[in-house]
Amino acid sequence: MELLTKNLNSKTKKVLHRGMMDNVMEQFNRAANHINLQPNIRKILSITNNEIVVHFPVKMDNGNVEVFKGYRVQHNNALGPYKGGLRYHSTVDIDATRALAMWMTWKTSLAGLPFGGGKGGIQINPLKYSKSELERITRRFTFALADNIGPEHDIPAPDVNTNSQTMAWIADTYMSTRPPAERSANQHVVTGKPAGSGGLEGRDRATGFGVYYSIKLWINNNNDTLKNKRFIVQGFGNVGYWAAFFLEQDGAKLVAVQDAFGSIQNPNGIQVETLFEYTKSNNGSIVDYPEASIIDKDVFFGVDCDIFIPAALGNQITKNNAPNIKAKLLAEGANGPTNIEGEALLIEQGTTIIPDILCNSGGVIASYFEWLQNRNGELWHMEDVMDKLKHKLKNSFDAVATYAQKENIDMRTAAYCIAITRIEKAYVQRGIFP
Incomplete structure (x- = not known):
């Protein structure tokens, strides 16, 4: 069980999440100033690409219907499909999800992955619901998101109060909505699945x-x-x-x-x-x-x-x-x-x-490995996964440590500078449509 924020009123929650957004923007602007980020690219990266809010009804075990609110924020996909977790928590709202989606953009870029950043979840206390109710909530949320997620578009993963079982429900629901000939090719719509259902050994x-x-x-x-x-x-x-x-x-x-x-x-x-x-x-x-x-x-x-x-x-x-x-x-x-x-x-x-975008990046790196495993029809073993994971983590850590020392700045600012520079380079090389 992750640490939950308990007994917060709505006003306190807004302050908490506004603070998260303030944090990520302060961190972004500090690094953007350090690297003299091009003004037009700064404008693009300062906002999200898409913000999806869905309301969906679910029948409870007692026969009553409850209506839930779910979110998916897609911050940036300059480097590849949106990537990020889904959390089930009473403090989930649009402001918190925006901040978390932006952090994912920096995290995937720093790790050198062909992904962008996204985040989502449901405003819910999962402890109040049975397993069968959580399954119905998850499946209905997946259906409500519809084509806003996909294996080459936006790839969710586990986060606070979600796990491999949650991902298995999402994958099954999503594949069930595809034409029969395409179902098996969509298994990588989520990562963090159980090992027996397309998951990666060592992802846990x-x-x-x-x-x-x-x-x-x-x-x-x-x-x-x-x-x-x-x-x-x-x-x-x-x-x-x-x-x-x-x-x-x-x-x-x-x-x-x-x-x-x-x-x-x-x-x-x-x-x-x-x-x-x-x-x-x-x-x-x-x-x-x-x-x-x-x-x-x-x-x-x-x-x-x-x-x-x-x-x-x-x-x-x-x-x-x-x-x-x-x-x-x-x-x-x-x-x-x-x-x-x-x-x-x-x-x-x-x-x-x-910093978080370096320190806890092992999860999204392993998610990338799982995505590749499913996409290519392969099976990766634990030893290979852990060796590849160490290699990616060390490359990122060494780059940040070297940059921080060279520029005489803290590790967070160094990590942001590296991540943002990579995205800036993609925009400069490709241009901005039209």
């Missing part, structure tokens, strides 16, 4: 592995090792768990965790796999884990550690809690977890930030 751990590997590369660049490094994780869902799993395998020690329901700490270390198994029997929650102490949610940010991995939702690190953070390395497993004010304070106090 790819994002978390990317977070771990980015940390490892940074540690190696500083002539250090992960052995006995203490780390804390916010969000113990798919990303947080796998990042913690690989870090522990490499000798690091998990000392605190926070999720939607509470925060726990053990300075002597928390066994990652033991905690994960506990959450399975505790409705996905870390609360009351017997091998750790409960701490206040605000105290969590000040836990003594070397590495902090925010792997939950956006805008979690702000001017209010950034001064308490003791970690010298912050690795962004989530999208946009650090706002502008929080980032400025962290940099001022000497904390290095591995």
